[in-house]
Amino acid sequence: MKPTYPQVDPQKIEQAKQTLLNGGLVAIPTETVYGLAADADNEAAVNATFEAKGRPKNHPLIVHVDGIDAVDFWAKDVPPEAWLLAQTFWPGPLTIVLKKKDRCGEFVTGGQDSVALRCPSHPWTQALLKALAGADHKGLTAPSANAFGRISPTSAKHVAEDLGVKPNGKLDMILDGGTCMFGIESTMVDCSNGRPTILRHGIISRAELEKVLGFEVPDAGSDAPRASGRLKSHYAPKTKLVLLDSEEFVNAVESFEGKAAVMARRSILEKIACETALEIEAPEQVVEYARILYEALHQLDDSNADRIFIEMIPDAPEWRAVLDRLSRAAA
Ligand code: TXA
Ligand code: MG
Numbered sequence: 202m203k204p205t206y207p208q209v210d211p212q213k214i215e216q217a218k219q220t221l222l223n224g225g226l227v228a229i230p231t232e233t234v235y236g237l238a239a240d241a242d243n244e245a246a247v248n249a250t251f252e253a254k255g256r257p258k259n260h261p262l263i264v265h266v267d268g269i270d271a272v273d274f275w276a277k278d279v280p281p282e283a284w285l286l287a288q289t290f291w292p293g294p295l296t297i298v299l300k301k302k303d304r305c306g307e308f309v310t311g312g313q314d315s316v317a318l319r320c321p322s323h324p325w326t327q328a329l330l331k332a333l334a335g336a337d338h339k340g341l342t343a344p345s346a347n348a349f350g351r352i353s354p355t356s357a358k359h360v361a362e363d364l365g366v367k368p369n370g371k372l373d374m375i376l377d378g379g380t381c382m383f384g385i386e387s388t389m390v391d392c393s394n395g396r397p398t399i400l401r402h403g404i405i406s407r408a409e410l411e412k413v414l415g416f417e418v419p420d421a422g423s424d425a426p427r428a429s430g431r432l433k434s435h436y437a438p439k440t441k442l443v444l445l446d447s448e449e450f451v452n453a454v455e456s457f458e459g460k461a462a463v464m465a466r467r468s469i470l471e472k473i474a475c476e477t478a479l480e481i482e483a484p485e486q487v488v489e490y491a492r493i494l495y496e497a498l499h500q501l502d503d504s505n506a507d508r509i510f511i512e513m514i515p516d517a518p519e520w521r522a523v524l525d526r527l528s529r530a531a532a
Contacts, residue, residue: 204492206230206324206379214328217376221246221333221341226253226371228346228360229265229329230378231321233294233387233403234353234495235360236265236343237372244308247342253364253371256349261311262342263296263319263387267330271338275316277302282414283392289413292322294387294404300394309342315393325378345386346372352436352502352530355381355495384492385522391421398422402522404491434532436495438502442509442531450512459507464497469512478506487519494526 217227221238224246229238237253239246241264251258264275269287272279276299283297301316310316318340321327333339345353346360354360357377364371388403390410397414398421399407410418440462445453447465451472454461463473464481473480481497484490501509511527514520 204380204382206382207377209324209328209378211328213376214325214332217329217374218332220373224249225373226250228354228357228364228372228375229323229326229341229343230357230376230381231265231294231323231326231343232382233321233385234355234381235346235357235375236321236326236341237346237364238265238341238343241305241309241340241342244306247306247308250342250344254344254347254349256344259311260344261313261315261317262309262344263317264305264309264340265326265330265343266318266320266338266340267327267334268292268320271320271334271340272299272318274338275302275305275318275340276300280392282397285413286390286392286397286410287320290405291320292327293320294322294383295319296387296389296401298389298391298393298400315391317389319387323378323381325376329376350435350437352438352498353386353495355384355492359495359499380496382492383488384494384496385526388522390418402525404488404522406519407521408518435529436498436526437530437532438498438509440502440506440509442498442501442511444511444513444527444531446513450510454510457508457510460505461508461510462501462504462506463510463512464501465510465512479504483512483514487514487523490514490520491523494523498530 221240227238229236239250278300296317296319298315298317305316366372383404388405389401391398391400400421455475460478462479466483
């Protein structure tokens with residue numbers, strides 16, 4: 202069954218808008234993961250985002266905008282490929298890195314001269330951005346709404362448990378727009394200097410980008426701008442996680458001395474004879490796998506296991522974005 206979002210509540214949108222205009226922090230639902238939003242023109246509010254996440258100040262933030270018309274208000278020297286990508290994939294899970302205009306503060310970009318722009322398709326955040334943007338296309342900075350390095354949130358519950366709402370937590374409001382449809386962070390393409398490169402893999406695949414652009418889109422080199430999602434260890438549960446090939450999986454789980462929490466395909470789960478803390482069936486289709494991945498990691502992490510075992514996924518290009526998340530979670 203294809204998941205749907207709850208109907209947009211205009212009162213909640215208005216409350217979120219006012220909170221943001223007053224410099225507050227609001228967790229917002231997007232089609233990928235929940236974001237920790239602040240008014241991108243408000244330095245104090247943006248700085249509070251870094252504090253709330255515990256994220257290093259030199260890691261740049263994505264500016265979320267209401268539509269393609271906003272691009273010229275935040276970026277300059279926009280190449281034709283970037284326009285084409287935005288026209289094709291926005292609103293949707295694609296982030297485009299461009300040369301920044303002066304309007305975009307260095308407090309947003311971690312001192313870099315580029316800005317990452319994304320126009321999310323989630324109806325609640327679309328409505329919020331439309332309500333907020335105005336003639337100068339105000340934007341929202343929003344990193345994923347999790348503590349730095351931890352599992353990204355795909356539901357309001359994840360955000361409430363991790364960052365929480367004041368006074369005990371760190372946020373002014375959580376805008377609950379249901380469970381995120383895609384479940385992993387947006388694809389990021391660097392169009393800020395010359396030929397586009399992929400900074401982060403996501404639901405929009407390399408093949409889709411190449412089909413639209415008509416040429417190869419390689420991964421960004423290791424000299425690419427700083428991006429937390431490129432750190433070796435990221436998206437990590439507290440419990441140690443190992444990725445294992447199908448052949449060795451059952452044996453490894455059964456011979457493990459502590460409590461194991463596992464995620465594997467049904468055919469593998471059926472072979473496990475020992476008791477486990479939790480068993481999650483891994484979806485066979487990549488879209489479904491991505492959608493449930495972070496929820497699964499949250500559940501596995503909460504199961505009081507001593508170790509998490511995950512069956513290795515297929516070695517195919519369309520699984521690349523999921524593999525990235527899994528390897529960083531296991532690092
Ligand atoms: O799907 C998403 O993109 C989610 C939702 C909330 O929109 N956002 C998200 O933000 O994943 P965050 O901050 O968790 O990850 C964005 C990544 C970070 O690794 C950041 O360092 C990198 O993008 N980044 C941001 N601006 C950049 C820039 N100008 N150049 C290179 N990397 C940039
Ligand atoms: Mg993140």
